[in-house]
Amino acid sequence: MNNESYPPLFNQQSHQTQIIDIDEPIQDLEDLDLIPIIDLQCLSLDKLEEACKDWGLFRLVNHGIPSKLMTQIQDQAKNLFSLSFEHKQAILSSPLSYFWGTTARTISGAALRSPKTISWVEVINFPLVGLSESRFEDSLKMYKIYGLFIHFYGRVRSLMDEYGRHQARLARTIYESMAKNLGLDSRLSKSYLSESTGFIRVNRCPRIPKGNQAWGVGVHTDSTLLSILNQDQLGGLEVFKENKWILVKPIADSLIVNLGDMIQTISNDLYTSAKHRVKVKKQEDRITINYFVFPQFDCTLQSPK
Numbered sequence: 001m002n003n004e005s006y007p008p009l010f011n012q013q014s015h016q017t018q019i020i021d022i023d024e025p026i027q028d029l030e031d032l033d034l035i036p037i038i039d040l041q042c043l044s045l046d047k048l049e050e051a052c053k054d055w056g057l058f059r060l061v062n063h064g065i066p067s068k069l070m071t072q073i074q075d076q077a078k079n080l081f082s083l084s085f086e087h088k089q090a091i092l093s094s095p096l097s098y099f100w101g102t103t104a105r106t107i108s109g110a111a112l113r114s115p116k117t118i119s120w121v122e123v124i125n126f127p128l129v130g131l132s133e134s135r136f137e138d139s140l141k142m143y144k145i146y147g148l149f150i151h152f153y154g155r156v157r158s159l160m161d162e163y164g165r166h167q168a169r170l171a172r173t174i175y176e177s178m179a180k181n182l183g184l185d186s187r188l189s190k191s192y193l194s195e196s197t198g199f200i201r202v203n204r205c206p207r208i209p210k211g212n213q214a215w216g217v218g219v220h221t222d223s224t225l226l227s228i229l230n231q232d233q234l235g236g237l238e239v240f241k242e243n244k245w246i247l248v249k250p251i252a253d254s255l256i257v258n259l260g261d262m263i264q265t266i267s268n269d270l271y272t273s274a275k276h277r278v279k280v281k282k283q284e285d286r287i288t289i290n291y292f293v294f295p296q297f298d299c300t301l302q303s304p305k
């Protein structure tokens with residue numbers, strides 16, 4: 001098992017970095033999807049309220065993103081990850097960033113990784129603001145693979161722009177309904193969702209040798225206001241609810257909305273920032289595309305009385 005697109009650690013036959021408990025009980029009822037469903041075409045404020053309080057996570061359907069775009073973005077992410085590890089390290093730099101072994105970064109942008117907590121994941125961050133006018137392409141010309149890379153980077157970038165606009169629309173619609181439910185003061189609550197903070201994070205959890213498993217992403221909550229996830233058909237995402245880990249099954253054309261720490265704070269802990277994690281055990285690469293959005297950086301969060 002060797003492929004130059006993977007970080008070297010992920011090419012080892014077996015790895016000792018993450019031994020995880022295979023017997024841990026997980027609610028896995030074959031045909032049953034336990035995750036609450038929110039239909040954006042006929043959005044029920046009551047259902048939304050229930051999902052936000054009880055789960056902190058829900059499945060979004062009828063969201064208006066064409067399924068072709070959902071698939072194209074997955075395919076292009078796959079292409080980008082298939083560049084060699086060296087090239088990814090060299091060319092996916094500011095305003096983009098590439099790192100592996102963790103999804104967390106320090107304030108200065110360095111990957112927050114330690115040998116004990118290596119996650120089985122590679123990450124590319126795409127800012128959405130300024131992507132089109134960035135000098136990134138100029139800096140790429142220094143590299144020999146410019147010609148090869150640029151023809152699909154251009155494609156990825158325009159897809160990201162289009163996809164990002166849809167995500168911003170979804171976040172705005174969902175957040176405004178939450179604000180209504182929470183009775184937020186509309187003058188204050190405008191700055192609690194700031195589209196300019198939005199970015200897209202593409203994750204690849206590399207295939208893993210048969211019989212092994214690892215954390216793609218360990219247990220965490222998102223620090224966002226909202227996160228909106230497009231996962232491929234391999235699965236692996238789990239959410240914690242009433243002391244059980246529940247599989248968030250992949251269902252074509254649906255998105256998973258995660259409430260982050262910021263909306264939990266704004267709601268005065270009425271809403272839950274969902275605890276979740278990703279387990280990797282398939283012999284195929286797993287790709288997910290996540291949209292993250294935050295409050296305006298300098299605003300003060302105020303919970304309703």
Ligand SMILES: O=C(O)CCC(=O)C(=O)O
Pocket residue numbers: 103201203217222229231236237276277278288290
């Ligand atoms: O890849 C996934 O399914 C979820 C990733 C995640 O939780 C994150 O990036 O915060």
Ligand SMILES: [Fe+2]
Pocket residue numbers: 220221222276
């Ligand atoms: Fe997350």
